[in-house]
Amino acid sequence: MWGCVRRSDRLGAAFIALISAGFLLAVPARGETSAPVAPARVVSMNLCTDQLALALADQGQIVSLSHFATDPNMSVRWKQAEEYPENYGRAEEISILHPDLVLADTWSNPDTIAMLKTLGLRVEQLPPGTSLPEIRARITTMGALLGHPDRAAKMLTGFDARLAAIKRPAPGLRAAVIGPSGYGYGPRTLEGQILAMAGFDNVVSGPGLDWGGRLPLEDLVMDRPDLVIMGGSQGKMGTSRAQAVLEHPVLRDLPTVQGLRDARWTCGGPAMLGAVADLAAFGRKIERNKATQ
Structure with missing residues (x-):
């Protein structure tokens, strides 16, 4: 009987030793940090996360981008996006792709987001970048999520220089x-x-705007x-009643321009700087015209 107890104690001690050894191997030494593993299967369900x-x-x-990614009127990278399968932001079509990261916007369908999380998928929602600090933060966040913070830092350096x-x-x-x-922005x-x-100073400003x-014409x-x-x-100008207001005769006496807004105006990121540069050049032209009047 005593021999059985001592034998059991010896087995228990050996088991504990093995567990301890495995634990020590699994835990990094003090001062060491394990690098995060970059996701290998990324699905983007939002146009602006597509671009970044x-x-x-x-x-x-x-492995997949939103169906807007190939629209040249909305996406600055539409040609590159044609190489990837598209999705319509539905949980069932995204889940069968077995992504290890789903990129979404804070305005993405909350039911879809909830279902993807219920299925155990990692979903990261990036806030829309409108202000300059938000745009910069969005670039940094995307670089970290994809495992390429160095690329994001390089992008920011180029962004600031441009x-x-x-x-x-x-x-x-x-x-x-x-x-x-x-509607005025x-x-x-x-x-x-x-x-x-x-x-430019924005005419559409003030309390509540x-x-x-x-904006009444x-x-x-x-x-x-x-x-x-x-x-x-x-x-682009359309044929709907909502678009028809933009062709109202009262606007003919104003210095209006159509076609200046394009895909570069869609998302906060490096591409928008091309729109900024074009608009600034337009402003300098207006300035020169005023000086000659």
Whole structure:
């Protein structure tokens, strides 16, 4: 009997020793940190996460992009996106791809997000980047999520250099960005940020208009802006009643421009700087014209 007990004790001690040895092997030594493993199967279900993922990910790291990614009116990387399968942001089609990272926006369908998380998938929702600090933070976050923080840092360096090199008109020019139904984009929107970065004051501003609102055409005419940028969300004029307001005769006497808004106005990121540069050049042209009048 005593021999059996002693034998059992010896087996127990040996088992504990093995567990302890495995634990010690698994725990890194003090001062050491294990590098996070970069995701190998990334699915993006949002147009703006598509754009950053395409810019920062490894070849083959992405397994699917949103169906908007191949639309040249919305996506600056539409040609590159054609190499990838598309998704419509549905939980069932995303889950069968077995992603180890799903990229979404904070405005993505909450039911889809909840279902993906219930299925045990990792979902990261990035806030929309409108202000310059938000855009910079979004780039840094995306680089970290994809396991390429060095690429994100390099992108930010280039972003800052390009922004600093843009030649803006002198302060004082006023502009408005007007969309369907006469909706004006306020200073907190990406459109408003592009105006500010290009050196324009935004006509659509004031109490309750941080994010914009419907702007009566009479008010717009009375404000006499130096420039009115018109068009839909991708800068194209349509045939709907909402678009028809942009062809109202009262606008003919205003300095309006159509087609200036394109895919570069869609997402906060490096591509938007091309839109900023073009708008700033337009502002300098207006400035020169004023000087000769």
